[in-house]
Amino acid sequence: xxxxxxxxxxxxxxxxxxxxxxxxxxxxxxxxxxxxxxxxxxxxxxxxxxxxxxxxxxxxxxxxxxxxxxxxxxxxxxxxxxxxxxxxxxxxxxxxxxxxxxxxxxxxxxxxxxxxxxxxxxxxxxxxxxxxxxxxxxxxxxxxxxxxxxxxxxxxxxxxxxxxxxxxxxxxxxxxxxxxxxxxxxxxxxxxxxxxxxxxxxxxxxxxxxxxxxxxxxxxxxxxxxxxxxxxxxxxxxxxxxxxxxxxxxxxxxxxxxxxxxxxxxxxxxxxxxxxxxxxxxxxxxxxxxxxxxxxxxxxxxxx
Amino acid sequence: xxxxxxxxxxxxxxxxxxxxxxxxxxxxxxxxxxxxxxxxxxxxxxxxxxxxxxxxxxxxxxxxxxxxxxxxxxxxxxxxxxxxxxxxxxxxxxxxxxxxxxxxxxxxxxxxxxxxxxxxxxxxxxxxxxxxxxxxxxxxxxxxxxxxxxxxxxxxxxxxxxxxxxxxxxxxxxxxxxxxxxxxxxxxxxxxxxxxxxxxxxxxxxxxxxxxxxxxxxxxxxxxxxxxxxxxxxxxxxxxxxxxxxxxxxxxxxxxxxxxxxxxxxxxxxxxxxxxxxxxxxxxxxxxxxxxxxxxxxxxxxxx
Numbered sequence: 171x172x173x174x175x176x177x178x179x180x181x182x183x184x185x186x187x188x189x190x191x192x193x194x195x196x197x198x199x200x201x202x203x204x205x206x207x208x209x210x211x212x213x214x215x216x217x218x219x220x221x222x223x224x225x226x227x228x229x230x231x232x233x234x235x236x237x238x239x240x241x242x243x244x245x246x247x248x249x250x251x252x253x254x255x256x257x258x259x260x261x262x263x264x265x266x267x268x269x270x271x272x273x274x275x276x277x278x279x280x281x282x283x284x285x286x287x288x289x290x291x292x293x294x295x296x297x298x299x300x301x302x303x304x305x306x307x308x309x310x311x312x313x314x315x316x317x318x319x320x321x322x323x324x325x326x327x328x329x330x331x332x333x334x335x336x337x338x339x340x341x342x343x344x345x346x347x348x349x350x351x352x353x354x355x356x357x358x359x360x361x362x363x364x365x366x367x368x369x370x371x372x373x374x375x376x377x378x379x380x381x382x383x384x385x386x387x388x389x390x391x392x393x394x395x396x397x398x399x400x401x402x403x404x405x406x407x408x409x410x411x412x413x414x415x416x417x418x419x420x421x422x423x424x425x426x427x428x429x430x431x432x433x434x435x436x437x438x439x440x441x442x443x444x445x446x447x448x449x450x451x452x453x454x455x456x457x458x459x460x461x462x463x464x465x466x467x468x469x470x471x472x473x474x
Numbered sequence: 475x476x477x478x479x480x481x482x483x484x485x486x487x488x489x490x491x492x493x494x495x496x497x498x499x500x501x502x503x504x505x506x507x508x509x510x511x512x513x514x515x516x517x518x519x520x521x522x523x524x525x526x527x528x529x530x531x532x533x534x535x536x537x538x539x540x541x542x543x544x545x546x547x548x549x550x551x552x553x554x555x556x557x558x559x560x561x562x563x564x565x566x567x568x569x570x571x572x573x574x575x576x577x578x579x580x581x582x583x584x585x586x587x588x589x590x591x592x593x594x595x596x597x598x599x600x601x602x603x604x605x606x607x608x609x610x611x612x613x614x615x616x617x618x619x620x621x622x623x624x625x626x627x628x629x630x631x632x633x634x635x636x637x638x639x640x641x642x643x644x645x646x647x648x649x650x651x652x653x654x655x656x657x658x659x660x661x662x663x664x665x666x667x668x669x670x671x672x673x674x675x676x677x678x679x680x681x682x683x684x685x686x687x688x689x690x691x692x693x694x695x696x697x698x699x700x701x702x703x704x705x706x707x708x709x710x711x712x713x714x715x716x717x718x719x720x721x722x723x724x725x726x727x728x729x730x731x732x733x734x735x736x737x738x739x740x741x742x743x744x745x746x747x748x749x750x751x752x753x754x755x756x757x758x759x760x761x762x763x764x765x766x767x768x769x770x771x772x773x774x775x776x777x778x
Contacts, residue, residue: 289751
């Protein structure tokens with residue numbers, strides 16, 4: 171069992187800054203991680219919104235090394251490590267565990283479709299055995315709209331029985347509250363993070379541990395505020411406001427929208443770069459997004 | 475423009491033999507490649523049926539090196555090289571081009587969904603530029619049922635205009651004849667390989683170049699026979715027979731079915747191993763598959 175504090179609270183799937191040649195700008199990434207931490211937001215580095223699946227395994231290893239060397243506490247990191255090839259997932263997960271990361275967020279292998287729970291069980295099981303590090307703490311990553319391969323309740327049951335100290339929680343990005351609710355109710359000791367702050371209040375009410383959300387990249391404090399005050403008298407109001415704000419960002423391609431916003435509010439066009447196959451927002455969409463954010467009175471205090 | 479003979483005919487997405495620890499059994503793979511070549515079947519090594527997306531980049535490089543060192547003609551090879559991360563695709567494609575492979579079969583980046591043609595264009599374009607080898611010959615891999623990201627006619631048009639000597643053809647595994655027909659008619663100089671031998675006769679009639687099919691792994695000669703005799707008087711009969719046979723293998727999980735068959739006919743249980751998340755057929759399904767193949771009078775002459 172790991173001696174590292176167990177993850178909870180608000181995590182951002184950290185947006186990835188690129189240089190003009192599309193290499194990762196690690197200095198800018200580290201500055202950005204530091205800003206997120208000042209907002210009491212922790213770091214789900216290498217998530218979907220980090221364009222992690224557009225990064226090579228060796229790039230991810232090098233970036234994590236640099237982030238830790240820069241003095242960022244590994245306990246605040248939950249790197250994404252799930253790849254199509256099991257050996258890649260093992261390599262990334264072992265590296266994260268060796269660094270003492272709070273946890274890893276692990277996609278199922280996502281190329282082959284219509285795989286069954288037995289195949290997914292063998293995949294996760296083999297990864298745990300091959301990493302063989304008791305500090306490894308795995309959060310299953312359920313994101314069927316993108317991975318197209320999901321994590322069923324039956325799979326959670328088998329995995330948590332076999333590896334209760336290692337497979338300890340999940341991020342649910344299904345957008346389907348009935349699934350989150352079913353998992354929260356069936357596995358009270360399994361640490362649920364909702365994949366959208368829209369479900370944060372409901373998740374906390376059923377014993378969840380927090381939220382790993384794209385929007386935390388630009389507005390972490392507001393999400394963390396609800397996390398800290400979910401039992402307060404104005405929690406429903408805070409939740410409703412978070413939903414309204416999220417709608418502005420998800421009305422068009424979310425990762426491009428976040429990069430457009432962060433680029434605008436840091437006055438740094440370099441933030442507006444994405445790796446193919448993702449593309450930046452076109453000019454008209456950018457303008458209407460920024461107008462909507464301005465009208466909302468949005469700010470990123472202390473950033474850029 | 476490449477000096478290597480242009481691919482045509484029957485290709486097998488070569489099944490991958492594993493050791494007990496799930497490492498690749500390269501000797502067995504090379505023996506198997508040699509048998510396929512005796513059947514006049516060429517080698518789409520690292521295809522979907524090769525479980526290529528369960529292999530690491532470095533494994534693929536090492537395997538290709540060993541296959542070529544064993545004396546297999548690189549012109550007969552069409553390795554799959556498309557990964558989620560562009561730099562991985564560049565690395566694999568440059569390596570294949572340096573070996574003088576006949577072509578490469580390139581999946582689009584497949585993690586992010588609902589990407590647009592501009593993003594896919596940038597992805598392929600950047601790969602061509604970064605590889606920078608005039609021997610590189612790319613076959614686009616359209617397999618929407620699995621990749622969930624497809625290749626549109628508009629994308630083919632842009633890519634073939636920009637890179638007429640490099641982006642030279644495609645494999646269409648959509649299972650949708652209307653798409654194959656539309657591509658064949660719109661781009662007569664673009665080399666179409668159907669992804670299932672069920673469409674081979676129709677593909678050849680419209681100027682296609684052949685077939686890259688899972689079933690070629692166990693029954694290459696029959697497919698090649700239709701390829702060579704598509705203008706013969708019994709072509710429709712040959713086509714109809716290929717469709718009947720295919721149905722036996724695709725009634726259940728195809729990769730597991732092929733491995734079950736090859737394991738049975740080579741009397742080698744080691745062939746029946748798959749990497750997670752794929753799993754072997756259960757006993758009852760295996761028995762009924764083998765019974766169906768026996769009833770059909772199926773053989774693998776000279777194999778095992």
